[in-house]
Amino acid sequence: MxxxxxxxxxxxxxxxxxxxxxxxxxxxxxxxxxxxxxxxxxxxxxxxxxxxxDDLTRDVDVPDVISEKTRIEAVANAKKIMEQIKLGRGIDAAQAKQIAGGIIDELCKNKGVMVNFLDMRTRSDYLFSHAVNVCVLAVMTGICLDYDELQLQDLGVGALLHDVGKVLISPEVLNKQDRLTPQEKEEVKKHPALGFEILRKNPDISLGSAHCALEHHECFDGSGYPQGLKAAEIHPFAQIVAIADMYDALISDAAYRRAIPVYEALAIIAKAGASCFDRELVAIFTDNIATYPIGSIVRLSNNQIGVVVDISRESKAKPVVRILFDENKRHITELTELDLSKNQRLYIADVVER
The missing domain is CATH 3.90.105.10 (Molybdopterin biosynthesis moea protein, domain 2)
Structure with a gap:
C-alpha cells in the first residue's frame, strides 16, 4: 500500500x-x-x-504501533468522554484510564517499533484522533524514559485529555476555516486553564495528569502560556505532551494549511528544542518516529520516484525505496528496490504528494 x-x-x-x-x-x-x-x-x-x-505496493504493509482495534476503540471512547464533559457530566476517569491502559499495554509489547502509520481522519474528528495520537506518542516517550506503570498511566491519561478544555471553547471559533482574529486566539488560549479545572476536580485523576492540560503550551524559555513557566517549572509530563501535541498538529491538516511531511515536522520540532522544549526529550521523542514513514512516496536525488517499503532505526533517513517511476517519469513495471543505507550517492530529495 x-x-x-x-x-x-x-x-x-x-x-x-x-x-x-x-x-x-x-x-x-x-x-x-x-x-x-x-x-x-x-x-x-x-x-x-x-x-x-496497487500492483507494485500490494505487499507493502504500513505498521502501526498499536492495533487497529485499539486505535478505533480509543478514538470512539475519547469522543464519548469529551461529549460527556460538554454536557456537564464530568469526566469518566475509569474510561480514560482504560483507554490509556490499553495503549500502554500494546506499546510495551511493541518496544522498538517506530511510528510509521499516519492515520486517516476526517477534519470533524480531529480533536479525538489527535487526543489518541498524542497519548500514543507521549507514552512511547515515557517508556523510553523508564517510567513505571503508575507514571505511564498518569502520563497517558494526561496526554489523552490534554485538550479537554477545548470542548468549552465556542465551536465557531474552534472549527473556523480561516485564520483566527487576535480576539479568537485569546479565546482558544483559555483551553489549558479550562481543561485543568475540569481535571483537577476529579479525585480519580492525578494532579500530574491535570498539569498536562494546564502546561502543554508552556515553553522552556518562558514564552508560552498560560503562566509563562520556564524550564524545570514545567511538569515533566506536560513537557512530553507539548512535543507530542506540536508534532501531531504539524502532520495534520489545518484550516489554512496542508499537513507537513514528517521529516519537515521533525526538523521544526528539533529547531523548537532551542526555545520551547528540553533538547534531551526532543531527541528521545524523535528517535521513535520514522523520518520517511513506510508507504510514503518520495523523490530521490536522481529524480526517480518510489515508495518507502522498509526502514531501520539505525538509518532512518536512508530507507529501502521501491521504484515506481524512472527519472523520465515512466512507470516501472519490474520490481526494483534500492537500500539507500547502502548507497552513498542516492538520497531522498523530497516527499511527493501524488
Missing amino acids: RRILVDNISSGMKLAKPLYNAEGMVLLNAGIELKEQLTDRLEELDVTYVYIE
Whole structure:
C-alpha cells in the first residue's frame, strides 16, 4: 500500500485501509474501488490522504504501533468522554484510564517499533484522533524514559485529555476555516486553564495528569502560556505532551494549511528544542518516529520516484525505496528496490504528494 492525496486518486485505485469515523463506524471499507462519487465523498468529509493498493505496493504493509482495534476503540471512547464533559457530566476517569491502559499495554509489547502509520481522519474528528495520537506518542516517550506503570498511566491519561478544555471553547471559533482574529486566539488560549479545572476536580485523576492540560503550551524559555513557566517549572509530563501535541498538529491538516511531511515536522520540532522544549526529550521523542514513514512516496536525488517499503532505526533517513517511476517519469513495471543505507550517492530529495 502507499499513501496518496485524495486529489490524486485515479480510476481503478482501491482503498488499502478502511476509513472510520470517530464512533468506530466504517465509512469506506478496504478493497473498495475509489470511483468518482466516493472520491467526492472523501472530499466532503475533509479527508486529505488515504492508503491505496496497487500492483507494485500490494505487499507493502504500513505498521502501526498499536492495533487497529485499539486505535478505533480509543478514538470512539475519547469522543464519548469529551461529549460527556460538554454536557456537564464530568469526566469518566475509569474510561480514560482504560483507554490509556490499553495503549500502554500494546506499546510495551511493541518496544522498538517506530511510528510509521499516519492515520486517516476526517477534519470533524480531529480533536479525538489527535487526543489518541498524542497519548500514543507521549507514552512511547515515557517508556523510553523508564517510567513505571503508575507514571505511564498518569502520563497517558494526561496526554489523552490534554485538550479537554477545548470542548468549552465556542465551536465557531474552534472549527473556523480561516485564520483566527487576535480576539479568537485569546479565546482558544483559555483551553489549558479550562481543561485543568475540569481535571483537577476529579479525585480519580492525578494532579500530574491535570498539569498536562494546564502546561502543554508552556515553553522552556518562558514564552508560552498560560503562566509563562520556564524550564524545570514545567511538569515533566506536560513537557512530553507539548512535543507530542506540536508534532501531531504539524502532520495534520489545518484550516489554512496542508499537513507537513514528517521529516519537515521533525526538523521544526528539533529547531523548537532551542526555545520551547528540553533538547534531551526532543531527541528521545524523535528517535521513535520514522523520518520517511513506510508507504510514503518520495523523490530521490536522481529524480526517480518510489515508495518507502522498509526502514531501520539505525538509518532512518536512508530507507529501502521501491521504484515506481524512472527519472523520465515512466512507470516501472519490474520490481526494483534500492537500500539507500547502502548507497552513498542516492538520497531522498523530497516527499511527493501524488
